[in-house]
Amino acid sequence: MKIKAFFLYISILITWVSCKQIPVQSATGSPPPNWLGKSYKNVIMIEDEHMVKLGENYLVDIPVQEKPDSVYVFFLNADIPVERLKKPNSFYPFINEFILIVPDRKYYKIIAEEASKQGIIIEPLVTNNYYHITRNGGEVKTDSTHISGNGHPQIIYAEPEVPKDMLQVYYTDSYGSVCCPRDPKWDSKQDDASFIKEYEQNKKVKIGDTYSQNNGKEGEHSIYYTLSGLTSLQRLNFILEKDYQRIVNKETKDIQFSARIFTPHFVKIEKDGFRKMTKIN
Structure with missing residues (x-):
C-alpha cells in the first residue's frame, strides 16, 4: 500500500512540474508583440555590482552613450524597481525608447521553494518579462509581454566603454549670464570651492578631475565633475550632497527630494577654441 502511495505521489509531482514548464507563449498561442525583436545586439547588462543605493536613490554606474533617436536594450539582473527605471529625467534621461528585459523572479522563487520543500531538483524554464518603454517629455508609455520556455530573443551583450573623445560626467553645474539677466547662481558661486574643499577634507578623499567649459x-559656462577619484557609492553621496548644497535659503524651506536613479553621461571633449575645456581640479 505504501509503495502504491509513493508512485501516486511521484506521478502527481511529475504532472505538476510539467504543467509548470509549459511555455507561456506556446500555451496561449498569442504571437509576440511587434516591438519585440527576434534578436538583440549590444544589450547592456545591469547587475548588482553595477549599482549602489543610498536611501531610495540609486546610481547605475555604467557608461552609455545616449542617443535620443536610438532604441536601447537593458537586461535588469539587479534589485531595482522597474517602475523607477521608466521615469523621465532619471535613468539615462536622454534615451527616449528602450527595451527592458527582467527575469521573472517570482516564478524562479516558486520553483526553488517547491524543489526545496520536496527535496528534489526542478530545472526552471527561462522566464522573462519584456517591457517596451517610450518616454516623450513627461509622458511615459509602456507595453509588456511575458515569455517562459521557448520564444526568447537571442541576446548578445555589449561591453560598455567610454569613447576616447568623450568625458564621462556624473554631475554638472551650469551658470547662465552674469548680467543680462543675471543668473542667481552667481550669487553663491563662491560656495562651490568651499563645498569641494570641505567635502574632500571631511570624507578624506579627492573627488578627481573637474573641468570648466x-x-x-x-x-555662461558649465562645470563637469568626473568624480574619477571616488567609488560608485562615494559618487552617489557626492551627487546628493551637491544637490542639497545648490539650494538657496535651504534653512527656511521644507526640502523633500524625490527618489531618483542617477547615471553618468558623456560630454564631447573640446581641446581648442572658445569652448575649450579647462581642468580646474
Missing part, C-alpha cells in the same frame, strides 16, 4: 560671452 564656456557656453556664452556673458559668463
Whole structure:
C-alpha cells in the first residue's frame, strides 16, 4: 500500500512540474508583440555590482552613450524597481525608447521553494518579462509581454566603454549670464570651492578631475565633475550632497527630494577654441 502511495505521489509531482514548464507563449498561442525583436545586439547588462543605493536613490554606474533617436536594450539582473527605471529625467534621461528585459523572479522563487520543500531538483524554464518603454517629455508609455520556455530573443551583450573623445560626467553645474539677466547662481558661486574643499577634507578623499567649459560671452559656462577619484557609492553621496548644497535659503524651506536613479553621461571633449575645456581640479 505504501509503495502504491509513493508512485501516486511521484506521478502527481511529475504532472505538476510539467504543467509548470509549459511555455507561456506556446500555451496561449498569442504571437509576440511587434516591438519585440527576434534578436538583440549590444544589450547592456545591469547587475548588482553595477549599482549602489543610498536611501531610495540609486546610481547605475555604467557608461552609455545616449542617443535620443536610438532604441536601447537593458537586461535588469539587479534589485531595482522597474517602475523607477521608466521615469523621465532619471535613468539615462536622454534615451527616449528602450527595451527592458527582467527575469521573472517570482516564478524562479516558486520553483526553488517547491524543489526545496520536496527535496528534489526542478530545472526552471527561462522566464522573462519584456517591457517596451517610450518616454516623450513627461509622458511615459509602456507595453509588456511575458515569455517562459521557448520564444526568447537571442541576446548578445555589449561591453560598455567610454569613447576616447568623450568625458564621462556624473554631475554638472551650469551658470547662465552674469548680467543680462543675471543668473542667481552667481550669487553663491563662491560656495562651490568651499563645498569641494570641505567635502574632500571631511570624507578624506579627492573627488578627481573637474573641468570648466564656456557656453556664452556673458559668463555662461558649465562645470563637469568626473568624480574619477571616488567609488560608485562615494559618487552617489557626492551627487546628493551637491544637490542639497545648490539650494538657496535651504534653512527656511521644507526640502523633500524625490527618489531618483542617477547615471553618468558623456560630454564631447573640446581641446581648442572658445569652448575649450579647462581642468580646474
